[in-house]
Amino acid sequence: MSVFTYHLVKTNYFYALKIHLFPPKPKNIQGLIHAEIMTAMTLGSPIFSPSRMLIRQIALFAQWENESDIDNFLLKDNCGKILSKGWHTRLTIMRKWGKFNKFEIPEEATEFENPDSPVVAVTIARMKFLEIPRFIHWGRPVEKLVRDHPSTTLSLASIKFPNIVSTFSIWKTQKEMTDMVHGHSKVPKPKRHMNAMKERDRKDFHFEFTTLRFKPLSEFGEWNGRRNIIPNLKIN
Template sequence: MSDSVQTSRITSGMIMSLHLAEVSPGKAMSALRSGPVPAQHEGLHWASTFLMSPLRADSAMFDVKPSGAALLAAWDNDEALDRYLSHSSAAAYDNGFRARFEPVRTIGAWPGLLELPRREIPVDDHPVGVLTLARVRMNKMVPFVAAASHAERDAAHHPAFLEGTSLIKPPNQVATFSLWRSVKEMRQYTVGSYPGGHVRAMKRHEEQDFHHETIFVRLRPYAVDGHWSGRNPLDMLKPLTTN
């Protein structure tokens, strides 16, 4: 894959990986059914496959036709992830976008993701990824989709937003994964009064309790390769240098 970038890590704990393939709906459905199982891969804590859907920048409804497939996973270390990349189920993402992350902040909980850091690890002005993952109550799906549309719209138009996608795993798992220029600017979007879509969505959640389970994970990217929407959205990362 082209446009590979690697920078130094700041921790030695568990890592997470993102694998994206912008493929036809048929290939996306195939990838959804063929993700790795932790019991079959040494060093794999958790993995989940999703259908990709563009963030709703100008519409209140999800695109019913998936734009690709995604795999999110948590690993003991880089060596465990390296071993997985030679597995047949990893091949679906070979020509897409792949990134490795250090978890640096967690709010909420999710089965299989119990070792993520609760206390914030500072990352200075480094770009960050944000994963929000939820299991939505089926009787709250319609109001949840409506409330989340405002947050997605504001994210997609924010000047510090680098790239992002909605992630869907039927029947009721929903997620977003987004990349941001800095923590400070991401926080401005998340808790600031302007543009305010995310704050309004969180208020709706407090009022209506959309989710059975939810987790928010902030992630520091340290290695990326490939293309997302025709480019590498993290090309500002400084390559790793050795003496």
């Protein structure tokens, strides 16, 4: 089974631009199935604010044939060497909704052995340009819900111009994440996510969209001075 990774690194403007201009490509990197390089954003921040677009912070979401290919990329590839200075987690797919081109995600779902296990959620979408204002209107309340939720240990958004947007969140347990999705969390305005999904079903914001749920396998490195970001997990 393939392995997914989510990488975060803070670098200088030169290397950030270089990674965007020369992103990792499967034809050049052994074992890479697909990767999306994006610029990190702060969930829920005002659209026109310095914290919205964090130019020096790079997010990479990738799918690999196996873990040895990930190790080789981080050790020998120029882009991988930059990413190795940050933080990343390795993930196995449990469930998906929707589809996003070029990722090879199996249709069948795998159940978590324990609903109290930590879970990682990734969404990635290709936006319809004319729907972006409507998406922002419905999406920012959901961003704030996830950002401020007591059960997330890390959450952020990212963007790849012109129209790819993504979110990444780590949850202490699968149950707490699904409670949020269904509007059952004990937080103010708990139905924000559910309401946004109803609006998307009424009129889609995206050309393509997928929500992915992962079991985290391991984490490596440090992000914003933090380690051990995923609860009850092997640390490297």
